[in-house]
Amino acid sequence: MMITLTKRGYTGETDLEPIAALINACEAVDCLDEGSSIAELRQEIEAPDVDRDRNLCLWETPEGTLIGFAQLWIPESGEVRDGFLWFRVHPMFRGGTVEGEIVGWGETRMQEVSRECGVPVSLRSGTRETDGDRIRFLESCGFTINRYFFRMERLAAEPIPTPHLPPEFTLQIGEQQKNGDAWVELYNQSFIDHWNFHPLTRDRLDYELANLPYRPAFDLVAVSPDGQFAGFCYCTIYAEKNRKTGRNEGWITVLGTRRGFRNQGIGRALLLAGMQQLQSAGVETILLSVDAQSPTGALKLYESVGFRKSFAKIALSKALDNPKLAN
Structure with a gap:
């Protein structure tokens, strides 16, 4: 779906309700057990290692409806600085330009980190093993699969x-x-x-x-x-x-x-x-x-x-070039 989008930063408490609504609209379709609430979002976004000014981004329609949200977590250590990209796109707007704009934002932000810190950077993301559309999209952007993580469970009564x-x-x-x-x-x-x-x-x-x-x-x-x-x-x-x-x-x-x-x-x-x-x-x-x-x-x-696998998540990454480091 081709639409003109507005990209903006996080502005504080008033953004929590529409972000939670977007996440829950995705959860209603995807059934990933990853719904959220205003209180849960507040706890996550107010954490000391979250750069709210630079590492959160929102995408809106011309009418002001939130249809995309992305967050980067960038640990402050490592010979290669990693940016972990988590994002959601409203089900009605998937498969268009929103996902590409989100990844582009993540790449641009990580290249800024590379210039500031003088180290190589990579962009990371992840998804369920069964989410073929998300995997194919990330691979089309240059991501490769690095690792599998299993969710496991066991009955406590055993x-x-x-x-x-x-x-x-x-x-x-x-x-x-x-x-x-x-x-x-x-x-x-x-x-x-x-x-x-x-x-x-x-x-x-x-x-x-x-x-x-x-x-x-x-x-x-x-x-x-x-x-x-x-x-x-x-x-x-x-x-x-x-x-x-x-x-x-x-x-x-x-x-x-x-x-x-x-x-x-x-x-x-x-x-x-x-x-x-x-x-x-x-x-x-x-x-x-x-x-x-x-x-x-x-x-x-x-x-x-007695634990048994219930599903798998895939971790993917993409190394990002910084021409200044190459010189």
């Missing part, structure tokens, strides 16, 4: 084996609140070997603790006999989302084991302990996401305790 940490290791709870710096270091050292890793910051942790669901009992850390944080499991129940969907689900949000402590059964023990906490909280289904090619063997671990 028996959960008893967790066993190595001798003299202890399980502590609530360390994100009690010892945030050490928890952030543990997180980063646990995921440093993972594909496309970007460090967690203390500012981000503090923001999530203040704005997202948190229960100390779901915040588990394995501590070695000499007092080191060796591994962690963090679980979440999104009560508002469960109310909207009518489901009763809990998440293994993150699970990791620090270098030097792997292959001792710590990750398995923490996973089982987290599952027990969610089971005790009364959830019906336990969910998680995993890199299908995780170098730590996470997929096999999850399968071994």
